[in-house]
Amino acid sequence: MTRLLARLALAAAGGALGCRPAPQSGxxxxxxxxxxxxxxxxxxxxxxxxxxxYGFPRETTPQLDALARDPDAVSFRRHYVQxxxxxxxxxxxxxxxxxxxxxxxxxxxxxxxxxxRALFRTQILPASHxxxxxxxxxxxxxxxxxxKSQQLAREYGFDQGFxxxxxxxxxxxxxxxxxxxxxxxxxxxxxFLGYVHLTACHNPFPREERHAGYMERYGFxxxxxxxxxxxxxxxxxxxxxxxxxxxxxxxPDDLRFLHLVYEAKMRQADETSLGPLxxxxxxxxxxxxxxxxxxxxxxxxxxxxxxxxxGYALWEELAHVPLVVKxxxxxxxxxxxxxxDAFSQSIDVLPxxxxxxxxxxxxxxxxxxxxxxxxxxxxxxEIKGGGWALLQGDYKLIEEEGRARLYDLKTxxxxxxxxxxxxxxxxEAMRAAAAELRRVVGEGAEAPSIETELDPEAQxxxxxxxxxx
Numbered sequence: 328m329t330r331l332l333a334r335l336a337l338a339a340a341g342g343a344l345g346c347r348p349a350p351q352s353g354x355x356x357x358x359x360x361x362x363x364x365x366x367x368x369x370x371x372x373x374x375x376x377x378x379x380x381y382g383f384p385r386e387t388t389p390q391l392d393a394l395a396r397d398p399d400a401v402s403f404r405r406h407y408v409q410x411x412x413x414x415x416x417x418x419x420x421x422x423x424x425x426x427x428x429x430x431x432x433x434x435x436x437x438x439x440x441x442x443x444r445a446l447f448r449t450q451i452l453p454a455s456h457x458x459x460x461x462x463x464x465x466x467x468x469x470x471x472x473x474x475k476s477q478q479l480a481r482e483y484g485f486d487q488g489f490x491x492x493x494x495x496x497x498x499x500x501x502x503x504x505x506x507x508x509x510x511x512x513x514x515x516x517x518x519f520l521g522y523v524h525l526t527a528c529h530n531p532f533p534r535e536e537r538h539a540g541y542m543e544r545y546g547f548x549x550x551x552x553x554x555x556x557x558x559x560x561x562x563x564x565x566x567x568x569x570x571x572x573x574x575x576x577x578x579p580d581d582l583r584f585l586h587l588v589y590e591a592k593m594r595q596a597d598e599t600s601l602g603p604l605x606x607x608x609x610x611x612x613x614x615x616x617x618x619x620x621x622x623x624x625x626x627x628x629x630x631x632x633x634x635x636x637x638g639y640a641l642w643e644e645l646a647h648v649p650l651v652v653k654x655x656x657x658x659x660x661x662x663x664x665x666x667x668d669a670f671s672q673s674i675d676v677l678p679x680x681x682x683x684x685x686x687x688x689x690x691x692x693x694x695x696x697x698x699x700x701x702x703x704x705x706x707x708x709e710i711k712g713g714g715w716a717l718l719q720g721d722y723k724l725i726e727e728e729g730r731a732r733l734y735d736l737k738t739x740x741x742x743x744x745x746x747x748x749x750x751x752x753x754x755e756a757m758r759a760a761a762a763e764l765r766r767v768v769g770e771g772a773e774a775p776s777i778e779t780e781l782d783p784e785a786q787x788x789x790x791x792x793x794x795x796x
Contacts, residue, residue: 460488
């Protein structure tokens with residue numbers, strides 16, 4: 328598989344999948360070391376373009392920025408998820424597979440209303456996949472997961488390989504999840520692999536989840552109460568449906584305020600969740616001997632292109648997310664500078680961790696050990712309904728419902744100017760490369776689905792984040 332993908336990239340060099348060399352700071356690859364632990368932290372809905380150390384002008388993420396300044400840390404600046412909502416993206420992170428391989432993509436609600444019967448049909452992660460947690464548990468690691476999303480419930484297959492796995496009904500709120508994760512770390516005398524998934528930046532944006540100092544510093548004259556009375560309330564999840572159904576009329580000030588409250592929630596999560604988690608690792612004496620990986624499962628569309636929420640589009644604000652990796656003390660690969668501008672993807676995490684920990688590599692995985700300095704010269708993401716995006720160099724092609732849109736991200740990072748009509752040859756070359764990628768990697772079988780009846784607590788967990796009504 329690795330050789331085939333290498334040929335694919337080389338065959339398309341100068342065309343659809345041309346290679347841009349990775350930045351390096353020296354020679355040599357890291358020696359395999361199996362004597363460290365791994366903590367994967369997912370900040371739900373955290374956009375890459377809103378992270379202050381990634382170039383955002385306001386200070387949204389001081390704790391994440393401090394982690395990135397650690398001498399053993401690397402910031403991967405062009406990191407992309409394979410799906411733009413939690414379930415498919417997490418499935419790719421756990422399995423190291425593209426969405427078109429695992430196909431854990433859809434869900435569907437039947438029945439609605441508080442107190443009424445709610446049936447929820449969803450695709451599940453089948454036991455046939457060999458997950459990140461399973462591989463590390465087989466190598467003797469203690470494995471645990473603490474998650475915020477009902478979408479990652481045990482009955483949907485996401486607990487595979489975890490010795491301990493906690494759902495939102497069992498550990499409520501991000502700070503409680505941080506405390507539970509630290510409790511598990513302190514109780515683990517040996518190596519561990521932990522997965523902590525925090526609500527973080529996910530909509531809605533109620534007042535109590537915004538950083539007050541950030542709002543005070545960057546706020547402007549905006550009558551939030553009056554706008555809520557007019558049907559535009561970003562503190563209520565109902566605004567997602569009002570915007571999608573075109574019942575809400577938004578103004579330029581609404582857009583500006585929406586970005587402000589999103590940033591304030593990001594700052595709050597950085598200060599009250601990520602900061603205590605990192606400090607807790609230091610207090611437990613596990614910071615230096617742990618590889619800490621902080622990323623996101625997707626971003627968030629904030630009316631940038633007219634939409635709100637996530638999962639329905641492939642814009643940069645949804646597919647491009649941060650990735651900061653703090654290696655065990657003294658173990659940062661010599662070939663990596665503190666900042667990497669080559670492409671990395673969620674599917675690269677599993678092969679990277681296997682390589683770094685000296686565990687058995689799996690040649691069937693399509694990802695690269697990017698955390699060791701080996702990269703694909705492209706990135707690929709998908710959404711429901713067959714839409715996909717391919718990135719190569721500075722160009723990004725989005726294909727949805729037979730329509731192709733091409734953007735030059737270097738000159739147009741906001742994806743406002745569609746170049747497809749002027750660059751038909753490039754569009755066709757990138758389309759062909761995407762088809763070849765699918766052919767070489769191979770389409771997976773349709774993921775199984777189950778239908779469950781949600782109890783009131785599960786209903787509320789999904790409703791509060793806009794997954795059901």
